Amino acid sequence: MTEELTEEMRNLKPLHKRRLYKMSLTPFRVLVSYYFLTVGVVALLLSLPVARQQGADWSAMDAIFIAASSVSVTGLTTVDLSETFSVTGIFILIFALQVGGIGIMTINTFFWLVFGKKIGLKQRQLIQTDQNQLNLSGLVNLLRQILYLIILIEAIGALVLGTYYMNYFEDPKEAFLQGLFASVSATTNAGFDITGESLIPFAHDYFVQFVTMILIILGAIGFPVWTEVRKFLFYKGTKTRFRFSLFTKITTATYFILLVVGTVVIFSLEFNGFLSGKSWHESFFYSLFQSTTMRSAGLLTLDMNDLSTSTILFMSTLMFIGASPSSVGGGIRTTTFALNILFLFHYARGRRTIKVFKREIHHDDVIKSLVVLMLAVILYGSSVVILSATEDVSLISIIFEVASAFGTCGASMGITPDLTIFGKWMLIILMFIGRIGILSFLFIMSSNNKAPDFQYPKERVIIG
Amino acid sequence: MTEELTEEMRNLKPLHKRRLYKMSLTPFRVLVSYYFLTVGVVALLLSLPVARQQGADWSAMDAIFIAASSVSVTGLTTVDLSETFSVTGIFILIFALQVGGIGIMTINTFFWLVFGKKIGLKQRQLIQTDQNQLNLSGLVNLLRQILYLIILIEAIGALVLGTYYMNYFEDPKEAFLQGLFASVSATTNAGFDITGESLIPFAHDYFVQFVTMILIILGAIGFPVWTEVRKFLFYKGTKTRFRFSLFTKITTATYFILLVVGTVVIFSLEFNGFLSGKSWHESFFYSLFQSTTMRSAGLLTLDMNDLSTSTILFMSTLMFIGASPSSVGGGIRTTTFALNILFLFHYARGRRTIKVFKREIHHDDVIKSLVVLMLAVILYGSSVVILSATEDVSLISIIFEVASAFGTCGASMGITPDLTIFGKWMLIILMFIGRIGILSFLFIMSSNNKAPDFQYPKERVIIG
Ligand SMILES: [K+]
Ligand SMILES: [K+]
Numbered sequence A, B: 001m002t003e004e005l006t007e008e009m010r011n012l013k014p015l016h017k018r019r020l021y022k023m024s025l026t027p028f029r030v031l032v033s034y035y036f037l038t039v040g041v042v043a044l045l046l047s048l049p050v051a052r053q054q055g056a057d058w059s060a061m062d063a064i065f066i067a068a069s070s071v072s073v074t075g076l077t078t079v080d081l082s083e084t085f086s087v088t089g090i091f092i093l094i095f096a097l098q099v100g101g102i103g104i105m106t107i108n109t110f111f112w113l114v115f116g117k118k119i120g121l122k123q124r125q126l127i128q129t130d131q132n133q134l135n136l137s138g139l140v141n142l143l144r145q146i147l148y149l150i151i152l153i154e155a156i157g158a159l160v161l162g163t164y165y166m167n168y169f170e171d172p173k174e175a176f177l178q179g180l181f182a183s184v185s186a187t188t189n190a191g192f193d194i195t196g197e198s199l200i201p202f203a204h205d206y207f208v209q210f211v212t213m214i215l216i217i218l219g220a221i222g223f224p225v226w227t228e229v230r231k232f233l234f235y236k237g238t239k240t241r242f243r244f245s246l247f248t249k250i251t252t253a254t255y256f257i258l259l260v261v262g263t264v265v266i267f268s269l270e271f272n273g274f275l276s277g278k279s280w281h282e283s284f285f286y287s288l289f290q291s292t293t294m295r296s297a298g299l300l301t302l303d304m305n306d307l308s309t310s311t312i313l314f315m316s317t318l319m320f321i322g323a324s325p326s327s328v329g330g331g332i333r334t335t336t337f338a339l340n341i342l343f344l345f346h347y348a349r350g351r352r353t354i355k356v357f358k359r360e361i362h363h364d365d366v367i368k369s370l371v372v373l374m375l376a377v378i379l380y381g382s383s384v385v386i387l388s389a390t391e392d393v394s395l396i397s398i399i400f401e402v403a404s405a406f407g408t409c410g411a412s413m414g415i416t417p418d419l420t421i422f423g424k425w426m427l428i429i430l431m432f433i434g435r436i437g438i439l440s441f442l443f444i445m446s447s448n449n450k451a452p453d454f455q456y457p458k459e460r461v462i463i464g
Helices: A003-011 A013-047 A060-071 A087-119 A136-165 A172-187 A206-220 A223-234 A246-270 A280-293 A309-321 A334-348 A363-390 A395-406 A421-436 A438-445 B003-011 B013-047 B060-071 B087-119 B136-165 B172-187 B206-220 B223-234 B246-270 B280-293 B309-321 B334-348 B363-390 B395-406 B421-436 B438-445
Strands: A359-361 B359-361
Touching (some): A013 A060, A013 A087, A060 A087, A087 A136, A087 A223, A087 A421, A136 A172, A172 A206, A206 A280, A223 A246, A246 A280, A359 A363, A363 A395, A363 B334, A363 B363, A395 A421, A395 B395, B013 B060, B013 B087, B013 B421, B060 B087, B087 B172, B087 B223, B087 B421, B136 B223, B172 B206, B223 B246, B246 B334, B359 B363, B363 B421
């Protein structure tokens, strides 16, 4: 890059500072306040005696952990939900998943839309909504419609699963409670279960798995994608052809590519292991379902301890990547991963701008994606090192558990209840960071100091 | 960043292509040819019957593995050297360490100096040598002087250790052979031993450890640092004050900061473990020596299996970072790590240019450092996943072994001889990549395709 280029970069500072203020600091505070408030309320509600079954084990740590896990829709738990909570308790959990999963997703999307408008640059218009619609009331209206749609999806899921569960449960009330909880848990990608053993009872029921996967994908694909699909469906007849945004294309493509790659890799790694002796359709559904669920849902049709170390490491990577931004998922997010990979390929081919789907990616976004990846790797690595010092469990189960918390996935090799108080708090922090998004953290750490005005000479160094 | 900025980036392509050709492709071919040639020769020489003790176990795989390990100065081994090689064999190994460690370091530095001159930009002048001196004969002369200096250091080390070892070995010949091998093994950061148990016999001999650490640091600090120190000493009297290059400052500072941090962390992690009940000076030397050796040397004063999982994970990180560029070490290199960290801090503080030691880092170098880190993380992660599928050893020993190979460190939890043929070949490849440097690989993968001339509109996406 030339001298003039860096000169340009230097001149950008005022814009940058404006962005820092407008985009991140205030929304971040709102999000964090909302998060801690709901965790507090849920912890208190779950601690009410009416929420629990007679004689169930319970501690303040359990209350805080399960509240944090449900508001972050992670699904890790220190107790067996089916043996701990009353029907009232289960409804409190359903409430927590809604305010956690859908609430945070909505707030995120809201700020994203507002930010897109306030900056006022046409090329930064992130979602293909009418400019007219983007006044505050139009925005609230848009989000409300989508919220209704999600609740409708959850209701349909509950109805379908509830009716179908009458094959499994004699009491229709029990069947519909199970169906409702399963539907909400899948749609919000929470991954909690009240069966006592996740979806293992349905390991051979492809219908339940199919419905669950649809609900999981609808939750994990991201709110912005929803708004565009809605627009696409409603505005199909108008003269100007609707175009999906670059964001929607990248996140959706990445989501489904990873889904397919995950299925193939899990199948290959377990072909001679867990899947040996199983029919092709069993093997296919085991691989597909686990690939789908490992991105942020955390529901399982098998026991993680039956899988090989390499499969568990691979699954940890899937959880680390996570779901789409502004969805109910966590991790570094699909777009971060996509930009990381695109950056590498373009760099290797000697290109300095990243082009994909006939669009050029903004350089700032590429840098951002690299920052997110680095911070996530540092966070992940140091968490594993620290927990392996404090916890008396196997290394692989820690590697898996940390990825599960950061990716707000909730799958576990079963160590969660055995962790120390310190270990549980570390997971609570990881779930929080994974859910809120790692980039937001960078911005609260950043001071608003003005950089020195004088310039230093440039000098090169040898790398790698 | 603005439109104009990316415009600038686009215009840079011709320069970039020139660089690709001049800097990386040709030197890379030379390096790789040299590497494979020396590995082949060493493997053949080691396979001569005269190189081995009567009746020692030996296979073609051992020959290739130990040749690759010695040319890459890694020090991982599939056999016990002290029980396998004759005195002739030990001298062949010493030869291999010289052509591997010092040879590759020299070639690297040579191309770096030539590159610095050919580009002809004053601001890219990497080393503070006279322009006059940078004709080919001056260059060869400079490198030759430094080579002599290194061999002198090795000789002094051999003499000091050999004389001192007369306390340990009755036969003076044995003492001096041990001294010579130890000196070369330390200076080239190879980490091989012919004691049969590394430096564990000297775990309480602080003199041996001190001398060894000095030799290790002299090898790992990097050839370019040497040329500058030499210049600093010889040209001290001239009118213009000598200034160390930014590269030398960054790599030396990073090297020593990591040395101190490593000592403190190892001490803290093992305070209640391996070090409990040991005196302060024992604890200090155990921590300091392992911190020094974990960067690329691989000599040990303790058994890795006595350490806790968290310490081993931390040490794996040190090995992954490795030593200085153009040194006898491997890994992602100190400068890569330094630029990664500086990038994060500057980004968090909202700055777009990285300033350190009163100089501004070139944007290209920052991007390069991020590419190296990402590739290394991908290489590291996928190697661990693959080996955990193919090898029947513990996960932690694989994590450690992969870091050790990539960082050309050579410390091991003892699994090397037990690996499958596939596993051994993977380590050979990792040692090769670690030694040659990961960035070089990117450039052979890169095609010389001209990027399309038309432009796409820019569009932003949500990250993280
Ligand atoms: K989840
Ligand atoms: K070594």
